[in-house]
Amino acid sequence: MNTPDSSLETASVEATIPTEGETTAPGLPPDPDPSMQEYYQLQRDLFKVTLLMAAVIFGSVWIFYSLNIALNYLIGACTGVVYLRMLARNVEQLGREKDRLGNTRLVLLVGLILIASRWNQLQILPIFLGFLTYKAALIFYTLRTAILPNSG
Numbered sequence: 001m002n003t004p005d006s007s008l009e010t011a012s013v014e015a016t017i018p019t020e021g022e023t024t025a026p027g028l029p030p031d032p033d034p035s036m037q038e039y040y041q042l043q044r045d046l047f048k049v050t051l052l053m054a055a056v057i058f059g060s061v062w063i064f065y066s067l068n069i070a071l072n073y074l075i076g077a078c079t080g081v082v083y084l085r086m087l088a089r090n091v092e093q094l095g096r097e098k099d100r101l102g103n104t105r106l107v108l109l110v111g112l113i114l115i116a117s118r119w120n121q122l123q124i125l126p127i128f129l130g131f132l133t134y135k136a137a138l139i140f141y142t143l144r145t146a147i148l149p150n151s152g
Contacts, residue, residue: 039092043088046084046088046134046137046138046141047081047084047085049137049140049141050077050080050081050084050133050134050137051081053133053137053140054074054077054078054080054081054130054133057073057077057130057133058073058074058077061073068123069123069126072116072122072123072126072127073126073127073129073130075112075122075127075130076112076126076127076128076129076130076131076132076133077130077131077133078130079108079109079112079127079131080130080131080132080133080134080135081134083105083108083109083131083134084134086104086105086108087105090105109128109131112127112131113127113128
């Protein structure tokens with residue numbers, strides 16, 4: 001006869017027994033499939049390229065223009081990185097939880113441009129160009145993988 005305590009023990013033991021094909025330690029979620037691991041690597045690479053480009057462009061703008069314009073660029077670049085992260089999360093959920101992508105990410109850019117247009121210290125063009133840094137990083141990454149497929 002099963003007592004309530006023994007059924008709890010059985011359930012906890014069964015939960016720690018790995019199922020067929022599971023290679024992780026007990027209690028941890030199973031390893032993601034290879035396509036998701038490739039997607040996560042792509043995410044990391046895109047973030048690295050975006051941050052590297054933002055740093056180089058920020059330094060160049062600071063040297064050739066002014067710190068104020070460089071900081072405006074940096075605000076836009078940081079917003080672009082946040083946008084890219086939100087886009088990556090939406091793409092990751094696509095197919096599992098969602099049927100299509102949402103457009104709520106654009107609120108970031110629209111809100112930032114509205115704030116920049118109202119506040120005299122912020123300049124719209126450097127902020128917008130900073131935001132587009134993630135797109136330049138996407139183009140750079142695409143060209144790099146097309147020309148040198150085994151690099152990376």
